[in-house]
Amino acid sequence: EPEVTQTPSHQVTQMGQEVILRCVPISNHLYFYWYRQILGQKVEFLVSFYNNEISEKSEIFDDQFSVERPDGSNFTLKIRSTKLEDSAMYFCASGGGSGRGETQYFGPGTRLLVL
Amino acid sequence: DQQVKQNSPSLSVQEGRISILNCDYTNSMFDYFLWYKKYPAEGPTFLISISSIKDKNEDGRFTVFLNKSAKHLSLHIVPSQPGDSAVYFCAAIPLSNTGKLIFGQGTTLQVKP
Numbered sequence: 001e002p003e004v005t006q007t008p009s010h011q012v013t014q015m016g017q018e019v020i021l022r023c024v025p026i027s028n029h030l031y032f033y034w035y036r037q038i039l040g041q042k043v044e045f046l047v048s049f050y051n052n053e054i055s056e057k058s059e060i061f062d063d064q065f066s067v068e069r070p071d072g073s074n075f076t077l078k079i080r081s082t083k084l085e086d087s088a089m090y091f092c093a094s095g096g097g098s099g100r101g102e103t104q105y106f107g108p109g110t111r112l113l114v115l
Numbered sequence: 116d117q118q119v120k121q122n123s124p125s126l127s128v129q130e131g132r133i134s135i136l137n138c139d140y141t142n143s144m145f146d147y148f149l150w151y152k153k154y155p156a157e158g159p160t161f162l163i164s165i166s167s168i169k170d171k172n173e174d175g176r177f178t179v180f181l182n183k184s185a186k187h188l189s190l191h192i193v194p195s196q197p198g199d200s201a202v203y204f205c206a207a208i209p210l211s212n213t214g215k216l217i218f219g220q221g222t223t224l225q226v227k228p
Contacts, residue, residue: 004158031214043159043204043218056213091158095214102214103149106158 002026004107006092012113013082021077021110023092031095032075033104034067036060036088043091049075082114118142119207121219130228134192138205138219141186145207149216150179150190153202162203163190195226 005024013019025032034046047057049067057065066078075094079086089111093104118141128134136150146167151159165172165179165188172179178191192199205219 033215035216035218042220043216045215045217048213048215050213056215058215093158093216103161103164104214104216105161106151108156108158 002105004092004094004105006090006107006110008110009108010111010113012115015084015114016081019079019082019112021079021090021092021112023075023077023094023107024073025075025092025094026096026105027073029094029096029105031055031102031104032067032069033093033095034077035091035093035106037091037109038085038088046077079112082112084114087112087114119205119217119219121205121222123222124220125223125225127225127227128195130197130226131194134190134195134199134224134226136190136192136203136205136222136224138188138190139186140188140207142209143183143186144210145217146210147208148179148181148188149206149208150177151204151206151218152199153204153221159204192224195224197226197228200224200226 007022032049037043047061048055064080068076089109091109092107095102095104120139149164150162153159163174163177165181181188202221202223204221206216
């Protein structure tokens, strides 16, 4: 069964460093998402991406964040200058249809720890 | 403000009995509602969804009920199995059409053998 994969599974970084989280969505999917879950809190929407551009982003997704689909298969989330409060589990998801009511399939997540 | 709330952080049920997980929302501008299950160290896994124009959807042991007037939905699992023990998230898709999910806090279900 096709699945969303994410690398790395864990990343530890120093405050102020740049990190890139990588995702390989399901191959025939057209809609891509990043979410995060800070320990003990809700899963929060960060950004949605369709047709090579951001379709919606949350207030969390400020200028320090960017997304890219560099080669038609990978989908990346970059945090330019990490802060302590960026420590969280980051989930990538992809969906095949119009987005409305379409099931989103989640990857296993990347646990980011900013020291 | 679009919010989804799961007010019960945990639920414990005996194997074979019914599990009922509840979810409330505060905004009528949601298009679809979904339930996801999450095991530790894994991403959320889709279970079942319901359109805002329906009031019930069933898939095997899982049934979701939607009460629009009360802004409430529930997930029924019958019969519950020990393998159902996980965190269950209610999620909603607003009418914005980008497909973003708004999640509740989650309810940890423990099914005892």
